[in-house]
Amino acid sequence: MSDKLFHIIAVTLAVTLSVTLLSNSLYANEVSFDSMDSNGDGRISKDEFHDTIVEWGTFSDFDMNSDGYLTSEEFAETGYNSGSFEEWDVNNDDQLDEYEYYDGVFDHYDENEDGHWQRAQWQDAGDDGFWDI
Numbered sequence: 001m002s003d004k005l006f007h008i009i010a011v012t013l014a015v016t017l018s019v020t021l022l023s024n025s026l027y028a029n030e031v032s033f034d035s036m037d038s039n040g041d042g043r044i045s046k047d048e049f050h051d052t053i054v055e056w057g058t059f060s061d062f063d064m065n066s067d068g069y070l071t072s073e074e075f076a077e078t079g080y081n082s083g084s085f086e087e088w089d090v091n092n093d094d095q096l097d098e099y100e101y102y103d104g105v106f107d108h109y110d111e112n113e114d115g116h117w118q119r120a121q122w123q124d125a126g127d128d129g130f131w132d133i
Contacts, residue, residue, distance in 0.1 A: 031126075031131040033119055033122045035052070036048055036049065036052045036122075038051070038052075042118070042119075043116040043117060043118050044116060044117040044122065045115060045116050046103070046106050046115060046116075049102070049106050049117070050099075050102055050106075053102055053105075054098070054102070058130075059098045059101050059102065062074050062075070062077050062078050062101075064077075068097065068098070069095035069096060069097055070095060070096040070101060071094075071095055072085050072094070075096060079128070079129070080104075080105075080108065084104060084108065087104070088100050088101065088103070088104030090103075105125075105130070109121045109122075109124050109125045111124075
């Protein structure tokens with residue numbers, strides 16, 4: 001087998017493997033109401049939300065300096081109302097940690113404040129682009 005043919009086969013296999021792995025990882029993180037509703041009760045609790053969302057790493061998408069916190073400037077990139085920053089900063093340290101951010105997101109869509117998301121609230125988050133991960 002010539003070196004050129006070997007190189008073509010190796011590159012083809014590498015590309016095929018990369019595409020396969022990428023499509024499998026995207027499928028594994030498929031966002032759906034039912035996948036997040038781990039106990040199947042037809043609603044998503046804050047714990048179910050946290051257990052799933054932390055694995056996806058959406059917080060790190062906005063934590064531009066990777067210090068584990070969102071400043072008000074970084075928070076501005078999330079698209080949420082800037083007034084929410086102060087509301088979500090429960091310990092008043094002028095930054096949001098991962099849990100303050102996710103609690104804020106959850107509470108933002110939990111309009112009836114029952115501690116759960118129903119399917120309509122899930123869809124509201126999707127309509128706002130939250131699931132465009």
